Amino acid sequence: MTLRDYLDRIEPQFQEGGRFEKFYAVYEAVDTILYTPGQVTAGASHVRDAVDLKRIMTTVWLCAWVPMFAGMYFVGAQALGAMDAMGVESLAGWRGWVVEVLAGYDPASLWHCLVYGAVFFIPIYVVTFAVGAFWEITFATVRGHEINEGFFVTSILFALTMPATIPLWQVALGISFGIVIGKEIFGGTGKNFLNPALTGRAFLYFAYPAQSSGDSVWTAVDGFSGATPLGIAAAEGIAGVTASGIEWMDAFIGNIQGTVGGTSTVACMIGLALLLITKVASYRIVVGVILGMVGMSTLFNWIGSDTNPMFSMPWYWHFVLGGFAFGLTYMATEPVSAAMTNTGKWIYGALIGVLTVVIRVVNPAFPEGIMLAILFTNLLAPLIDWGVVRANVRRRVARGGL
Numbered sequence: 001m002t003l004r005d006y007l008d009r010i011e012p013q014f015q016e017g018g019r020f021e022k023f024y025a026v027y028e029a030v031d032t033i034l035y036t037p038g039q040v041t042a043g044a045s046h047v048r049d050a051v052d053l054k055r056i057m058t059t060v061w062l063c064a065w066v067p068m069f070a071g072m073y074f075v076g077a078q079a080l081g082a083m084d085a086m087g088v089e090s091l092a093g094w095r096g097w098v099v100e101v102l103a104g105y106d107p108a109s110l111w112h113c114l115v116y117g118a119v120f121f122i123p124i125y126v127v128t129f130a131v132g133a134f135w136e137i138t139f140a141t142v143r144g145h146e147i148n149e150g151f152f153v154t155s156i157l158f159a160l161t162m163p164a165t166i167p168l169w170q171v172a173l174g175i176s177f178g179i180v181i182g183k184e185i186f187g188g189t190g191k192n193f194l195n196p197a198l199t200g201r202a203f204l205y206f207a208y209p210a211q212s213s214g215d216s217v218w219t220a221v222d223g224f225s226g227a228t229p230l231g232i233a234a235a236e237g238i239a240g241v242t243a244s245g246i247e248w249m250d251a252f253i254g255n256i257q258g259t260v261g262g263t264s265t266v267a268c269m270i271g272l273a274l275l276l277i278t279k280v281a282s283y284r285i286v287v288g289v290i291l292g293m294v295g296m297s298t299l300f301n302w303i304g305s306d307t308n309p310m311f312s313m314p315w316y317w318h319f320v321l322g323g324f325a326f327g328l329t330y331m332a333t334e335p336v337s338a339a340m341t342n343t344g345k346w347i348y349g350a351l352i353g354v355l356t357v358v359i360r361v362v363n364p365a366f367p368e369g370i371m372l373a374i375l376f377t378n379l380l381a382p383l384i385d386w387g388v389v390r391a392n393v394r395r396r397v398a399r400g401g402l
Helices: 003-014 018-036 053-063 065-086 093-102 110-143 150-160 168-180 197-208 231-244 248-253 267-279 283-303 313-319 324-331 342-361 370-398
Strands: none
Touching: 018 093, 053 065, 053 150, 053 168, 053 267, 053 324, 065 110, 065 150, 065 267, 093 110, 110 150, 110 168, 150 197, 168 197, 197 370, 231 313, 248 267, 248 313, 267 283, 267 324, 283 313, 283 324, 283 342, 313 324, 313 342, 324 370, 342 370
């Protein structure tokens, strides 16, 4: 006997007050998030292409594991290296107990670094998933909808944009804002016009800047302070970055200060390659972002500035610093909030690349850039598609002689 058959038998006992339907709606919401939904998309997801929504979300979620494991390792490597230099022997609290039981404090050990990073990242991801799942199930129950795989992607991407030292209550608040305000109030997955993970991240950045930016939040060691390479570049230029001991290859590999998942360019490029091979990510958006970034940074290099050292930063440094590679791979290519027309994707991607460099260079108070650039361009995506469609209509009318 299936659960549905059993519920049908006891239904008369729950009919009063509609308790049966409420109970079954909660059951379906929980069952869907753990197992497979009863129906999957057979046609075009969000009327954008013929790729099934379940395959899109599952593929992106799995591809995000590459920067996730790389991020945990480099969080541990940065912290254990700092502890070794400071003479700190152990980590306090329950995290220290876990590290001592499972590994140790050797910065040269891959396993020790991975475990150290995991004791900071896994709580962030667990809180993100638990709180986000609560909101997803709540809205799905009220609306009578099924839970889809979109939340799996939002949860891991949001967690990877966090500093390792972020307070867990802020993680809960940020994912709540991203899910509720960034997606659910507009109708849920497929109807949101902003990337919910970036919406939650931006909320935390502006609401609690002390825990989301600055020099003391990037290395998971009490009392250690170190700026990100972009922060150094904003004050001293690339010369200051290299003088601090950071080479381009360090930034490309990911052995630099930054968010958990945003530092390793090579890990993000592996994920991007998988997304392009499976045709989940649009190559038009990817190439557009890179061309926009290269073109704008080259223009600033040509203009130059005696007071702003960011004008001289070459494009290949923009590519490996901050969260550019992570945003390019997992945020800019997100299909719901991006442009849907082929021409619009080129424009959308190029605009993200241009705005990223403009924000980094012209506004040194906010040296990151890619997060705000994507959110701003999310707002313009419908207008870009509308302009492309109208231009196509005008060309067809002209060809018809009307």
